[in-house]
Amino acid sequence: MIKVENLYKRFGNHVVLNGVNFSVPEGTTTVVLGRSGIGKSVLLKCIVRLIEPDEGKIFINGIDVSELSIRELNELRKDIGFLFQSAALYDSMTVKENLEFPLIRHTELSEEEIDLRVKEMLRLVGLSEAIDKMPSELSGGMKKRIGLARSLILHPKIMLYDEPTTGLDPVTSKEIAKLIIQMQEKFKMTNIVVTHDMVVALSTADRILLLENGKFIFDGTPEELIKSEIEIAQKFLSTTLD
Numbered sequence: 001m002i003k004v005e006n007l008y009k010r011f012g013n014h015v016v017l018n019g020v021n022f023s024v025p026e027g028t029t030t031v032v033l034g035r036s037g038i039g040k041s042v043l044l045k046c047i048v049r050l051i052e053p054d055e056g057k058i059f060i061n062g063i064d065v066s067e068l069s070i071r072e073l074n075e076l077r078k079d080i081g082f083l084f085q086s087a088a089l090y091d092s093m094t095v096k097e098n099l100e101f102p103l104i105r106h107t108e109l110s111e112e113e114i115d116l117r118v119k120e121m122l123r124l125v126g127l128s129e130a131i132d133k134m135p136s137e138l139s140g141g142m143k144k145r146i147g148l149a150r151s152l153i154l155h156p157k158i159m160l161y162d163e164p165t166t167g168l169d170p171v172t173s174k175e176i177a178k179l180i181i182q183m184q185e186k187f188k189m190t191n192i193v194v195t196h197d198m199v200v201a202l203s204t205a206d207r208i209l210l211l212e213n214g215k216f217i218f219d220g221t222p223e224e225l226i227k228s229e230i231e232i233a234q235k236f237l238s239t240t241l242d
């Protein structure tokens with residue numbers, strides 16, 4: 001479903017991605033682990049061309065993303081949900097309006113259908129009561145959930161999660177991890193989850209990739225990661241003990 005070949009990205013002299021290769025089979029979840037500043041967000045943004053790669057190819061459903069016109073790219077992006085690292089809600093809109101926005105913009109759904117879809121998503125993320133609130137009235141965890149609801153509202157086939165639990169307490173983080181798994185089961189999406197949260201990584205991943213110095217230095221199942229002797233992998237795993 002997603003295939004990345006020889007991806008390179010540098011900013012000035014700073015090489016961030018130095019020949020990245022991987023593919024994500026349909027209906028599975030791949031977790032990208034890596035230290036802060038290593039290039040995880042850059043990688044996700046390259047996939048949807050929010051950042052233009054220097055070299056390399058990205059295929060989504062066999063289509064070479066770099067060849068698409070802006071119009072075709074926008075069409076493709078409707079099938080891709082992106083949960084940004086900051087929840088990126090519109091501060092001047094209520095929760096309801098935030099959720100309606102992609103539907104009004106990208107679908108022909110009627111008012112009633114939109115209303116139903118908004119309520120369905122809010123129920124799924126457990127925040128039905130927040131429908132008329134403003135983002136400023138929500139806690140960090142609630143914002144993440146609303147962000148999640150909004151990125152899922154078009155029922156995307158691919159979901160890209162950038163640090164879904166950063167800044168959240170361990171209990172809320174676990175709930176978000178559960179939600180990711182629930183959404184995956186309900187909508188059968190293909191997921192990439194970028195995180196440095198090992199609870200999220202181990203509980204959601206079919207496969208884990210570890211990014212370091214511009215390349216993946218580990219590629220395997222959660223069980224294989226646990227057994228791996230790579231030092232950074234061990235350091236990440238030790239964080240689950242505190």
Ligand SMILES: Nc1ncnc2c1ncn2[C@@H]1O[C@H](COP(=O)(O)OP(=O)(O)OP(=O)(O)O)[C@@H](O)[C@H]1O
Pocket residue numbers: 011016034035036037038039040041042043085163196
């Ligand atoms: N638009 C940009 N211009 C210049 N440098 C950038 C740009 N975007 C990212 N970088 C640099 O690329 C590197 C990787 O950034 P990125 O945001 O991908 O890190 P990350 O792995 O997502 O970190 P975190 O876990 O803290 O979110 C950083 O050194 C960052 O400063």
Ligand SMILES: [Mg+2]
Pocket residue numbers: 040041042085162163
């Ligand atoms: Mg990031």
